[in-house]
Amino acid sequence: MAPTNAEVRHDHGTERVREHLMTSLHLGRLRPGDRVASVRRLADITGMNRKTVHRAYRVLADEGMLDVRPGAGTYVARSLAPHGHDALMHAVNRCRTEARSLGLSPGAFADFVHSVLNGGLAGLPIVVSECNREQIDMIGRDLRSGLGIEARPVLLENLVANPTTALAGAWGVVTTDCHRAEVEAAVRTVGLPVYRVALDPEFPQAILRWARTRGVVITVGDERFAGVFVRFLGQLGAPPEVAARVRVVPPSRLRAALAAAGEDPVVLVSPLSERDAKASLPAGTRPVSAHWRLAEGTLDRLRAELAYDLAARREGHA
Secondary structure: OOOOHHHHHHHHHHHHHHHHHHHHHHOOOOOOOOEOOOHHHHHHHHOOOHHHHHHHHHHHHHHOOEEEEOOOEEEEOOOOOOOOHHHHHHHHHHHHHHHHHOOOOHHHHHHHHHHHHOOOOOOOEEEEEEOOHHHHHHHHHHHHHHHOOEEEEEEHHHHHHOHHHHOOOOOEEEEOHHHHHHHHHHHOOOOOOEEEOOEOOHHHHHHHHHHOOOOEEEEOOOOHHHHHHHHHHHHOOOOHHHHOOEEEEOHHHHHHHHHHHOOOOEEEEOHHHHHHHHHHOOOOOOOEEOOOOEOOOHHHHHHHHHHHHHHHHHHHHO
């Protein structure tokens, strides 16, 4: 069950008090065993409600950070140290408190940590949907190697035509902003989450730098990628004469594209077309492998989103 607004405010108050005490410890104003400010005094210092401070002291005492001595006051626990395993335990407790404010029980929080850090996403069935197999393969390779999930390719046209069949047994769908609206509209009838990923902008930027002075030929396994990529170059502000030097072709048209590209073109070969491209390359041509990767930070964000949703769904089914 999601937390009430009151519970969220209470957790926020606990974190403010915790932050105040930890800062005092790190600055040397407090040491383990020292008496902390009274509820009234700390409320005056922080501007917080006395009931909130009292509740926070009680929570922190339950966590072991504070030692409440009836009739004598409240003290920093003698076992507390700003570094080492105690500090790590307090960090865990803090994260657990924040997770509780988001509606996750301690068990669900443990599931989240396991999924994020210990391979808990391995084998999770996730559909990757785009309008061409080239991008699907690019994204799927990174998801499999980076997260260990089961990335299942589904063309956008098949997803839109029959989402129930296309998504059978899937946990969710991954796509880019290019087709996010279409994917969300198709998936809405099934009720699965849609996750966005971004591709590394450096890849097309590098191609444009080459194309300012020479031709660039890219071989792909799915020719539908050509239109998508050329449009993307235009969105990056590529001048028409520069974009015209970039040719995206299947292996069957590689030789013709190389002849039209002029002297010393850059040749990029995607993983989907490597075998067929090798047979079409003229002797002496040295191609560059062209795997357009996910943008930096995308996998970490997706890992956190999947782990959170996985924990929340398990919580709801508990």
